[in-house]
Amino acid sequence: MTEPAFFILTALVDEPRHGYGIVGEVSALSDGRVRLKVGTLYGALDRLVGDGLVEPDHDEVQQGRLRRYYRLTESGRRTLAAEAERQAANARAASERLRNWRLANNGGLS
């Protein structure tokens, strides 16, 4: 799963959001590191909708413009949980190795 797709799914966990809402939430989740461009967002959204991980929730009219909200599907929730677990396992393995290395090299002082 790509990083934008991972953050888009994460942004939709708690509530349905529209496109700009997703952009803002992804930026907040990544501490401003991932700033989705519109082409990137809709490329990923189209793929996630096609894979059945995200679906449209409802439409709202705001200042004369139609805003479409998206929500996570059950399959999207399961896929995100599996990906989060995989990444957490990777991070645990790396942290464990680093901790062992520090202990072996300087008695865990750094």
Add this chain to the structure above:
Amino acid sequence: MTRLEERYRRVLRLLPAWYREVWEEDMVATYLASVDTSDPDDADYAADYGRPSWSEVASVVALAVQLRVGSAGAAPRSTLWGHAIRLAALSAMLWHAASSAVGLLTGLWLAGVIPFLPPPPMPDEYRLLLYGQPWETFRIVGGLLWLPAYLLLVFGLWTAARWLTSIAVVATTVYMVWIERWPGDVFTVSSSYDRLLAILLVAAMFVVFHRDAPPIPRRPWLLALPYATAVVIGYVILLQAAGSSLPPLDWDGVLSVVMVAAAVVYLSARRLGRSSDTWAPALAILAVAVLGMRAASLLDFALFRSFGWPSATVPLGIAEAIALSVVAVMLILLTSASMRRLPSTPGVRSW
């Protein structure tokens, strides 16, 4: 509609119509919300004079390319195009890899490291010219990297293959620009066209070998390498045997003959119902590329000099160009018929 919205919608026209039908209004709303400011004066100014930033335009261009070369969610017609460009790029890489393998074998032979095959006598000044000059490093690196790049591509290590190919193209280009400075050397139509094809090949490597592309079947592409190498070695031996009087068939002639033969084999197999639609667009792309190569070298003969080839090379080259044109037209017609049969949209979305 503000000028800014107009400009953004103009950028979105790069996307396929079916995609715009589903996503355009949403994309415009998101984009306009992202550039909205709380200051009314700034907002008015941006609405009248603002333009989508280069990074926004680049994201739309990247999406448009992905959708047209068959990434996930693309239309069947785009998927076929993506597959055809991959096959054409792989075939071009195969030819470069075969030439690279022959270059490697020749280098080893000249260095005297191949057992039971002593190196030919070579004057020291010639050896120095071939291997002793710093700029020759670019030629050697540029020539040899194609072989590992091809193998990496076939084994699925696409990122490494892309970067090796890019380095090979840059190294060869630096070498060509360097030697062009020598008195008597000219930047020919062929060499310019060759650089253009190399850049297109690198671009194709970055665009069509995406994460949704199916893996390359290793066995046939690995087996093809010794066959292609044998063709190049056969021709090199022919040149060696000819000595100072070169045969009429030049390098582009060899490539033209291989291309026409491949097209004839494909067209015959297709008549017998033993080939798929996928190769027609790939061979059409290759036939047009080789035809351009043949035409460029014929133009060089007319503009500059014969480069040591006999006068019979020109009529033979014209015959090759005619044969290439015929197969190219046939392949383009077949491609067009195959494409018309496929839907240009990926089907109905869920809303």
